Amino acid sequence: MAELVEAPEGRQGRPSKALTLDQAHALLEAAREYALYPYIVVSLTTGIRTEEARALRWEQVDVEGNPHTAPPRPPSLAVWRADREGGETKTRTSKRTLALPQLAVDALRQRKAEQDRQRVAAGSQWEEHGLVFCTGQGKPYTRFHAYKLFQPIVKRAGLENWTPRELRHSFVSLLSADGTPVEEIARMAGHATTLTTETYYRRELRPIITEGADRMDAILRQNPPSEDS
Template sequence: VTKLRILAETHVIPRLGKLKLQQLRADHVDEWLDELSNDLATRTLRDVHSVLKRATRQAQARDLVLRNVAELVTTPTGKDGRPSKALTRHQADAMLKAAESSELHAYVVLSLTMGVRTEEARALRWDHVVAWIPSLKAWHPVTEAGFKHKRFAIYVWRADRIGGDTKTRKSRRTLELPKLAAEALRQHHTRQAAHKLKAGEAWQDHNLVFCTNVGTPLDAANVRRAFRHITKNAGIGTDWTPRELRHSFVSIMSDQGVPIETIADLVGHAGTSVTEAVYRHQLKPVITKGAHTMNTIFGDKPTG
């Protein structure tokens, strides 16, 4: 809703708002979209066009216009969007170092070392951070068990989306925490307790792992802004987004020879096709392995 409102207020209302809806013609929509195509990516153009089509559809349903002229126009091709990229190992090390002094430190560590979506990280609750209790042979929330254990995991069962569910059913997964992430969460839990004490009655307890200094959910825009500050301090520029930590995770896993099937499970994809389509630039080109194996077996013998 916020995204569509911004698109309407930025691109629809300023350029078409002076026209009476009954005066709107397909030519107006064509010219408007052609102008926008010089500045916006194709995906954003489709979203902006959709705002106009849906708004006009509402007017049509109330007999304010006879037809929806916005639906008669084809969305043009816009600028190429910036492709997602992945951190190199050196960049990742620099960023982790720069993040140590940031409130987002644990957020960055978790996203980079586990590949969770940024909306999954924002929705993570403390009762979904669990410790393995050997004597009970069971996982228990760290809110009960504490952090004095050897193995930890997170239940990635929620996301900052409408309804609070993850993107797909396959996205619901349980992931064991690497030691770096477990230690970052332990330190983060201690800092959050101090924030809670300082906030006093102003604290709003949503049981969120990542929240503001008064316990409220993090705003995605504020997370992006704070993340850019971290990457700037790391010396890798500000042209990075939190979701690219997930791409970096895939790249690192692939570079270490982890099979694509395992990577797909870790990032919560239903199959490898999505992993290959979305993260193809970050995946190690293992398709050549068959040729290399045959060369080893039979040697590079001349043919014919």
């Protein structure tokens, strides 16, 4: 029951860091057989905050899109809520709708199928909140759930001292390294201006930002680790 208890706020922790491309590949490969895999994929490929991921509902997710509209509507998720007082996102500009890379679409479909199995297995113990990421009984994650589930995956990936919030920093870093303009990164991250991005993510941003970014799933498919590695 200890995992359900909200601990008091402590001192400010260490500064966040970002995964390299090789580390991101290693983490995704290590996470593949874990229940947290869809959470990790969505967080890494969309840059949503941990409190936004905890509050994400299926009604906000569209894994199909519509190629027949003009312009075509891609698969997407709408970030309109957060696990904060009143359910509001951190700022007004944090409300945003993000296209989903194929890697995230596949992971969310996997998550939906797994949740359907969990709902049947839990029977009368299931609590329906419409959440994408939740416990095996449908209960909302506390801010410590993902951290606890993240640790064995990090260890399996050969990494040390990483937290789920650093998936967002890694999102910024990977896009920046691939040449995405800081203006686009700020918009995807839900920042009102590039100043916030440049201030809080300065370690993740390249000194010189160039044009011509590819989608996140294209980034993560570059030089995938071989089966022998």
